[in-house]
Amino acid sequence: DQQVKQNSPSLSVQEGRISILNCDYTNSMFDYFLWYKKYPAEGPTFLISISSIKDKNEDGRFTVFLNKSAKHLSLHIVPSQPGDSAVYFCAASALGTGNQFYFGTGTSLTVIP
Amino acid sequence: GAGVSQTPSNKVTEKGKYVELRCDPISGHTALYWYRQSLGQGPEFLIYFQGTGAADDSGLPNDRFFAVRPEGSVSTLKIQRTERGDSAVYLCASSSRQGSEQYFGPGTRLTVT
Secondary structure (H helix, E strand, O other): OOOEEOOOOEEEEEOOOOEEEEEEEOOOOOOEEEEEEEOOOOOOEEEEEEEOOOOEEEEOOEEEEEEOOOOEEEEEEOOOOHHHOEEEEEEEEOOOOOOOOEEOOOEEEEEEO | OOOOEEEOOEEEEOOOOOEEEEEEOOOOOOEEEEEEEOOOOOOEEEEEEEOOEEEEOOOOOOOOEEEEOOOOOOEEEEEOOOOHHHOEEEEEEEEOOOOOOOEEOOOEEEEEO
């Protein structure tokens, strides 16, 4: 039972344009959400997070939006750069009820120069 | 500063053998997690340590899998009587406190022939 879903396995974007990666979740108890970036042969690298008390968090070119009613979050990268090409995973947890982080299946982003 | 390290980076073993995978977390990080990632999937939670104790081992698939962290730092994931279905990348992550963002190692690719 996949509690965190990334329905787009891949995305291609031109350099300089906006990349939007989407993530849906089913567990209404989730209250902390993270995005990770992964290059081949490396472990995932933490990118940005958001708690459920917010609907937006921004860090440089990266912004995460959370829509709790729709159980949906998105990661916006603007402007996109070739070095952003990687697999992006979203993850979620329910901090008050456990220690597990549930990951989506990932979206492979390619930024075309 | 050193990140999370994992050894070996690759391990090939025959079905039925015993393997040990090692994780060195970031110094001072009290929380340590093990995940398993199969091809095309996101990391799947196995076990979480807070200090020396396994605070949550609900993700271990069966009793062939066991993990220890005797001194609250290095952890070893042990797999007995390996099966071909155990083939995956085993990721270790650490964090400064429960529920905060996790820092991943590069993983150990286990192949059971």
